[in-house]
Amino acid sequence: MRHVRPSTDQMLRQLDRIALEMQRAGLWSDTRPSHQALSSPNPFCFDTLAFEEWLQWKFLPQMRELLAQYGTPPENCSMAPLAEHQFAELDEDTGCLLAEITEFDNLAWHFFNAR
Secondary structure (H helix, E strand, O other): OOOEEEEEEHHHHHHHHHHHHHHHHHOOOOOOOOOHHOOOOOOOOOOOOHHHHHHHHHHHHHHHHHHHOOOOOOOOOOOHHHHHHHHHHOOOOOOOHHHHHHHHHHHHHHHHOOO
């Protein structure tokens, strides 16, 4: 089976779908975390942010910036397993959100592995 390399626009639209699903699931915030919380040196800002805050305020903007500036996602983008683990603790229905994150992972994988 031949896989087509996804376009930058396709990947940016997928980030928009993630944001929309975060809003639908009630995991979107209009209140930006403090600069100090966003500046944590720890992976995923686990010491200062909830995963969904990190996703909204760090991951989505950084992915958009990478795609806009360089036209490429990170080579080893695999957010779905972490999201699945983190969402298991939430009361909100995150099934559609997890599916959108998984699709972004798939697009990133195909970006580097399309033949």
